[in-house]
Amino acid sequence: DAGVIQSPRHEVTEMGQEVTLRCKPISGHDYLFWYRQTMMRGLELLIYFNNNVPIDDSGMPEDRFSAKMPNASFSTLKIQPSEPRDSAVYFCASSEINQPQHFGDGTRLSIL
Amino acid sequence: GENVEQHPSTLSVQEGDSAVIKCTYSDSASNYFPWYKQELGKGPQLIIDIRSNVGEKKDQRIAVTLNKTAKHFSLHITETQPEDSAVYFCAAGTNAGKSTFGDGTTLTVKP
Numbered sequence: 681d682a683g684v685i686q687s688p689r690h691e692v693t694e695m696g697q698e699v700t701l702r703c704k705p706i707s708g709h710d711y712l713f714w715y716r717q718t719m720m721r722g723l724e725l726l727i728y729f730n731n732n733v734p735i736d737d738s739g740m741p742e743d744r745f746s747a748k749m750p751n752a753s754f755s756t757l758k759i760q761p762s763e764p765r766d767s768a769v770y771f772c773a774s775s776e777i778n779q780p781q782h783f784g785d786g787t788r789l790s791i792l
Numbered sequence: 793g794e795n796v797e798q799h800p801s802t803l804s805v806q807e808g809d810s811a812v813i814k815c816t817y818s819d820s821a822s823n824y825f826p827w828y829k830q831e832l833g834k835g836p837q838l839i840i841d842i843r844s845n846v847g848e849k850k851d852q853r854i855a856v857t858l859n860k861t862a863k864h865f866s867l868h869i870t871e872t873q874p875e876d877s878a879v880y881f882c883a884a885g886t887n888a889g890k891s892t893f894g895d896g897t898t899l900t901v902k903p
Contacts, residue, residue, distance in 0.1 A: 684835075711889045722895045723836070723881065730889055771835050777889060780826050783835030 682706075684784035686772050692790045698760040701787045704753055705774030713781060714747055714757050715771040723771075729755065762791045794819040796884050798894025806902050811872050813897045815882035816864045822884040825858060825865050826891065830879045839880075840867070872901045 685704040693699055705712050713728040727737040732749045740747070744763070749755040759766055767790050773781040795818040805811050817825075823844035828836035842849045842856045842865065849856050853872075858865040869876055879898050885891035 713890070723893045725890060725892075728890050736890065773835070775889070778824065780838040780841055781891065783828075783837065785833070785835050 684772055684774055684782050686770075686784035686787050688787060689785065690788045690790075692792065693762060694792050695763055696761045697791075698758065699762045699766075699789060699791075701757040701770050701772075701789070703755045703757075703772030703784060705755070705772070706782055707753065709774035709776055709782070711775045711777070711781075712749060712755050713773040713775075714755070715773065717769045717771060717786070726757070764791045767791050794822060794884055794886075794892040796882060796892045796894045798882050798897060800897060801895065802898045802900075804900045804902065805872055807872060807874060809872055811869045811876070811899055811901075813867045813880055813882065813899075814864060815866070815884075815894050816862075817884040817892075818863065819884065819886070820863070821886050824885040824891070825856070826883050826885070827854075827856060827867050828881045828883065828893075830881065830896070836881055869899075872899075874901050874903050877901045 687702045711730055714726040716724045726739045727747045728735055729749045747757045769786045769788050771783050771786045773783040775781040798815045826841035827839050829839045830836040840851050840854050840856050842858050853870045855868045877900050879896045881896050882894040883891040
């Protein structure tokens with residue numbers, strides 16, 4: 681299996697621009713998770729889906745962040761408008777029920 | 793919600809020595825405890841996990857112990873090697889699907 685695939689690997693953009701991060705989970709996995717990792721706050725769960733339905737979005741920082749999962753093989757995390765404090769590494773992970781999460785290699789986002 | 797505390801935040805050992813990382817959790821409903829290793833520029837990767845019906849699990853040089861009464865679990869790495877140097881995360885999860893992660897331990901193995 682190819683594993684969880686995230687794109688882009690790196691994104692540099694100016695404050696105020698819209699940013700879209702993409703994730704392809706492992707085929708057959710029911711759960712999809714979006715995390716944000718920073719030195720200050722560690723690994724934070726932003727939102728997770730079960731069978732394409734958002735289950736818990738309590739970790740989403742504010743209304744500027746939104747996530748969708750239109751089908752079982754694709755999810756997006758969007759930030760609009762972006763701010764410098766959004767700079768971080770964003771990870772997507774997927775899993776089967778009650779099984780370990782498989783992480784992608786992340787998107788390193790820099791907002792100037 | 794669940795709260796996971798992980799100690800120490802940094803750990804430095806000589807090659808060949810053992811390393812121990814400890815975690816505590818708060819939610820008695822948690823029943824799944826994975827450990828992840830994160831190398832530079834990569835996402836966390838599962839190295840070992842344990843479920844609440846087991847007290848100890850071992851895989852070659854890596855072992856995990858769980859004390860459900862005290863709500864703590866530990867990762868033990870024996871005969872450490874330089875390639876074990878990485879950030880290690882513990883996590884606690886439930887049947888609901890999500891896991892709460894500790895803050896990570898940066899392990900350095902000196903040759």
